[in-house]
Amino acid sequence: MTETLTRVGDAGRPRVIIDPEFRTMDEVFDPDDLGRLAEAAEIVWGRDEPMPADLFHAEIAHASAVVFGRWRHGPAALDHAGPELRALLEVAGGHEHEDLDDRRARRRGILVGSCAPAFGAAVAELGLALALGMRRGIVEADRAMRARSESWLHEGNHRNRSLFHATIGFVGCGRISTHLQRLLEPFEPTLIGYDPPLRSQELKARGITPTTLEDMFERADMVFILAAPSLSTEGMISRDLIARLGPGRGLVVLSRASIVDFDALVELSARNGFRFATDVYPAEPIDQNHPIRDNEQAILVPHLAGALPEALHRIGSMVVDDLLDLFAGRPAAKLQYLTEQNRAGLLQPQRSDSGRLQMPAPSGKEQEPIGQ
Numbered sequence: 001m002t003e004t005l006t007r008v009g010d011a012g013r014p015r016v017i018i019d020p021e022f023r024t025m026d027e028v029f030d031p032d033d034l035g036r037l038a039e040a041a042e043i044v045w046g047r048d049e050p051m052p053a054d055l056f057h058a059e060i061a062h063a064s065a066v067v068f069g070r071w072r073h074g075p076a077a078l079d080h081a082g083p084e085l086r087a088l089l090e091v092a093g094g095h096e097h098e099d100l101d102d103r104r105a106r107r108r109g110i111l112v113g114s115c116a117p118a119f120g121a122a123v124a125e126l127g128l129a130l131a132l133g134m135r136r137g138i139v140e141a142d143r144a145m146r147a148r149s150e151s152w153l154h155e156g157n158h159r160n161r162s163l164f165h166a167t168i169g170f171v172g173c174g175r176i177s178t179h180l181q182r183l184l185e186p187f188e189p190t191l192i193g194y195d196p197p198l199r200s201q202e203l204k205a206r207g208i209t210p211t212t213l214e215d216m217f218e219r220a221d222m223v224f225i226l227a228a229p230s231l232s233t234e235g236m237i238s239r240d241l242i243a244r245l246g247p248g249r250g251l252v253v254l255s256r257a258s259i260v261d262f263d264a265l266v267e268l269s270a271r272n273g274f275r276f277a278t279d280v281y282p283a284e285p286i287d288q289n290h291p292i293r294d295n296e297q298a299i300l301v302p303h304l305a306g307a308l309p310e311a312l313h314r315i316g317s318m319v320v321d322d323l324l325d326l327f328a329g330r331p332a333a334k335l336q337y338l339t340e341q342n343r344a345g346l347l348q349p350q351r352s353d354s355g356r357l358q359m360p361a362p363s364g365k366e367q368e369p370i371g372q
Contacts, residue, residue: 014041014064014084014327019051020091023069027309028091029316037320040327041065065089065323071097078104086326087111091315093119093306095338102338113322113335116372117175118314119306124179126305127254130277131222134250135163139299161221161248163187169220171237172227172255172371173198173208180224181206192216195227195369213237217244222252227370229256239264245274253278254305255372262292269297279305 016037020028025048029037037043044059045051056073057080060066065087071077078101088105090097095114102112133139137160144150164187170177173195181191192215193208200210213236216223223245227233237260245251245268253260257280269276277299281292284303292298322332 015044015062016041017044017059017063017066018046020069021050024048027312030313033316033320071100074099075101085110089113089319091115112338115315116336118318119311120175120179122308122311123176123305127180127252128183130252133299134275135161166221169216169223171225174369174371176226176372195371198369217241222250225253226255227259228372229258233259242268247273249274251276257282266292266295279303
């Protein structure tokens with residue numbers, strides 16, 4: 001654990017509360033990044049254990065920024081904030097902190113930022129690995145070798161396909177798709193995308209042909225599910241769409257399970273002979289007896305996509321970069337910041353007692369892309 005103690009700052013020097021729990025200081029910040037911040041600001045708390053509420057309320061009155069893992073202080077914590085508070089920066093991975101009143105913060109001119117972009121490259125990397133694993137039958141071959149039932153050479157390859165020159169579909173064309181597109185470039189794919197809020201010209205400028213979901217599931221060799229969860233995307237990948245997939249084709253689920261009809265995915269993959277891979281599930285951990293565990297068409301990964309050590313340290317680097325820019329009077333641009341325009345698309349949905357997704361009301365202004 002990093003033993004950074006509460007310190008009294010010099011007059012006029014920014015003070016930054018760092019309260020990263022459930023993460024640890026060493027998990028998020030490497031020594032160089034923490035040193036960069038310490039040169040420019042006084043670090044308050046900076047310990048792995050949760051900051052006591054009374055100390056937090058006392059310190060936020062003089063803080064320029066708060067870096068936090070869980071917002072445990074309730075919506076009234078902003079009552080204690082002083083006029084110097086410029087930013088609330090989370091290091092968990094998303095904006096869904098139900099006791100944080102982001103609209104109230106933004107009305108006071110306080111930025112509300114998320115480290116979500118730090119995970120984009122790592123998620124895309126796993127997506128490429130899963131796609132290659134499916135196209136080349138790597139996991140199935142490994143299972144067969146261990147069971148002493150493998151097929152060699154041409155016989156073992158009859159279901160496998162190359163990723164080179166494949167038609168790749170992106171459901172959601174946000175940041176993750178941008179990272180994934182860069183990784184896919186050497187394979188010279190044909191890219192098609194579905195993200196209605198994005199203008200066709202924007203997708204075409206990236207080399208992606210806009211299309212409908214129906215067309216994508218009819219002709220894509222590999223479909224990546226990259227859309228963010230919302231009322232409009234819940235259950236979007238329906239049984240009817242999944243039923244269009246067949247042998248030699250595949251589906252990779254990287255965003256959230258609520259977007260896909262998982263029961264249909266498990267059932268139809270076994271019946272229709274297509275492969276799929278997923279890093280997310282309707283409930284996590286997935287039930288020990290869930291039929292997906294016995295599906296030989298599937299590559300199953302227990303939500304490993306983003307939380308690599310390198311990605312976690314990228315969080316600290318981005319947080320420090322943005323804080324230093326803020327203190328120097330420059331725009332903060334590394335993290336993902338809530339606005340009234342993007343709020344409904346970025347806040348993760350909560351489940352009501354009836355099981356339905358609940359999302360913040362949209363602002364009625366320009367829509368954000370559905371992709372993460």
